[in-house]
Amino acid sequence: MDEQIEVVKPAEKAGFENFKQSDGTVTGMASGLFKDVMTSNPYFAAGGGLMVLGSALALTRSSVIRLSQFAYRQMLVDLEIPSKDKSYYWFLEWMSQHKQRSSRHLSVETNYTQRDNGTVSTKFSLVPGPGRHLIKYQGAYMMVNRERSGKLLDMTSGTPFETVTITTLYRDRYMFAKLLEEAKELALESQQGKTVIYTSWGQDWRPFGQPRRKRLVQSVILDEGISEGILKDVRDFLGSGNWYHERGIPYRRGYLLYGPPGSGKTSFIQALAGELDYNICILNLSEANLTDDRLTYLMNHIPQRSILLLEDIDAAFNKREQTKEKGYSSGVTFSGLLNALDGVASAEEMITFMTTNHPEKLDPAIMRPGRVDYKALIDNASEYQVSKMFTKFYGSEDEQSREKFLQAYHEANVGSVSTAQLQGLFVYNKNDPEGAIAMVKSMGK
């Protein structure tokens, strides 16, 4: 036993007394060893020096990076526009037209239209391609970086996801809003004064043809006060969103325009949409293969700021056998239509216009408020309309001719004439009021 103790003691003397400290750590020994090695071995000492230098450099480097990142954050601002965002294309289009830019890398976007008669029109826009571009906008320099994500695909369009990042000095950050606003305006200019007509395409709403020039409300001549009445009601409705929301009432309103063919129902709704700066989604209920399900789906997925126009609403009230005799069949049932009208769940406002030539065929259930809140008869031409139509075609100066025409119209006693027929008469006698007068006289015979 004693011998064993003696073996241990010299070891302690040799400097291992630090081996076990009261807290049980080995740092004491390690630092002792380190010191020993560093001071007594020149190679290790040099290596250690290098190591210290290395880590100092690494530290400096990382702090420089951090500092520059900090400065970047302080001095520069980024704006990221993903390709999903509407403003993405606005911005690219804007940039392609922006003069003060330096970009050598362009990509082409082609708008190609083939018309029914076979003619083709194409328009190329050269937009900035992927990569970095430098632009100067109102004195501010901006770095634009268009990046394409190789992996992600936008499933709706099949195109790769992209982002555009615009970087500018912190002090110029206000330029972003200005720039986007300018880009938006530029893009909307091409649609301005136009109404987009959507039709149903399978489960989707698709623009039908090119956006059309807005039709002026004044160009559709309805009987006295009708046009003003509808316009006022729609404007009132659009201005009372809060009122509806506060009371928990679905924010929608239905209008029914009924009357004989060619009295201007469809034309008026298009003009109204133009006046309100809305687009139109047209759905023809007598369309073959329109089913209740599709109707409900379409009505719940209407593009923003659009008026829903349900034409020939009486089609849903016919028995299917009857419509088949006429050569078409609609799959929409009456209850399907009612459900679709009731079930439109939308936070946005919803304006539905319905037209029919046969109001007598409509079931009273459709007239329930919430489905139809406003009805208007758009009838054949009244004398007021005849006079106004005449003025529209031949100007207001020729009062004499107008009187003569009205007289002849009255005497001819042609009964009800639709405004479309009148339009036909005036178009036929373009710039020739006398011809129109002669013609209307012969109509009565």
Ligand SMILES: Nc1ncnc2c1ncn2[C@@H]1O[C@H](COP(=O)(O)OP(=O)(O)OP(=O)(O)O)[C@@H](O)[C@H]1O
């Ligand atoms: N009141 C009107 N004022 C000006 N133009 C009119 C008027 N009524 C009809 N027209 C002209 O007649 C044509 C047909 O009109 P529209 O399609 O609007 O009639 P509609 O009432 O919708 O007929 P339908 O019931 O058959 O659908 C259009 O070219 C339109 O310009």
Ligand SMILES: [Mg+2]
């Ligand atoms: Mg119509």
